[in-house]
Amino acid sequence: QVQLVESGGGVVQPGRSLRLSCVASGFTFRSYGMHWVRQAPGKGLEWVAGVWYDGSKKYYADSVKGRFTISRDNSKNTLYLQMNSLRAEDTAIYYCARVPGGLLGEEYFEYWGQGTLVTVSS
Amino acid sequence: DIQMTQSPSSLSASVGDRVTITCRASQGISNYLAWFQQKPGKAPKSLIYAASNLQSGVPSRFSGSGSETDFTLTISSLQPEDFATYYCQQYNSYRWTFGQGTKVDI
Numbered sequence: 001q002v003q004l005v006e007s008g009g010g011v012v013q014p015g016r017s018l019r020l021s022c023v024a025s026g027f028t029f030r031s032y033g034m035h036w037v038r039q040a041p042g043k044g045l046e047w048v049a050g051v052w053y054d055g056s057k058k059y060y061a062d063s064v065k066g067r068f069t070i071s072r073d074n075s076k077n078t079l080y081l082q083m084n085s086l087r088a089e090d091t092a093i094y095y096c097a098r099v100p101g102g103l104l105g106e107e108y109f110e111y112w113g114q115g116t117l118v119t120v121s122s
Numbered sequence: 123d124i125q126m127t128q129s130p131s132s133l134s135a136s137v138g139d140r141v142t143i144t145c146r147a148s149q150g151i152s153n154y155l156a157w158f159q160q161k162p163g164k165a166p167k168s169l170i171y172a173a174s175n176l177q178s179g180v181p182s183r184f185s186g187s188g189s190e191t192d193f194t195l196t197i198s199s200l201q202p203e204d205f206a207t208y209y210c211q212q213y214n215s216y217r218w219t220f221g222q223g224t225k226v227d228i
Contacts, residue, residue, distance in 0.1 A: 035218070037166075045158075045166065045209055047218040059216050095165055108156040108213050110177075112165040 002026045004096050004113030011119045012086055022079040022096030022113055030074035033104040036081045038092035048094070049081065053102030086120045093117050124148050124212050128221035135226060141197040143224045145210035150190040154214035157186055157195045161206045170195065
């Protein structure tokens with residue numbers, strides 16, 4: 001069965017960096033597009049970034065563009081989110097999600113991981 | 123960005139009730155609309171995609187309808203395990219957006 005397991009969250013000071021990982025299993029990772037979605041404490045869902053199956057195209061929300069980088073290593077079945085220049089408003093649970101196809105366009109978020117909590121605080 | 127507006131923000135219902143949640147897009151999105159259920163402390167779970175297609179394994183009491191700007195999620199007979207927060211999401215553009223959520227409680 002499809003499994004997505006995030007890790008790498010924790011407490012970090014404003015301005016510092018953190019890298020999240022999402023390890024996939026139960027499907028052919030290299031064939032599917034992937035996203036990161038976050039949820040601030042007590043708030044709704046916010047899309048953060050997405051990447052094509054082969055890593056050739058990436059998309060970002062305005063709130064993280066220039067600070068966050070999505071990437072993937074298909075040989076390790078792993079999705080990453082490199083987060084730089086972190087701010088208090090980046091505090092959230094970060095979920096990875098898989099779409100049904102490879103290219104993200106017109107594809108919904110079919111499977112979700114359990115999330116990892118990032119807290120940005122001094 | 124396409125704005126998604128859900129109503130109501132919250133509702134109280136009883137087991138066995140028919141529940142309807144609406145979602146409005148700020149511009150036409152064809153049928154590129156999904157619904158998710160989220161329980162406290164858990165990840166969102168996909169319920170419906172393409173406005174009206176039931177995700178595998180989702181009970182048939184859940185149904186979706188609509189197109190372009192107006193969409194509806196209906197739970198025909200609310201069960202105890204359905205008390206949760208529900209989100210709509212558009213995936214028509216390369217800037218995916220969610221509704222603000224509708225909390226369904228007793």
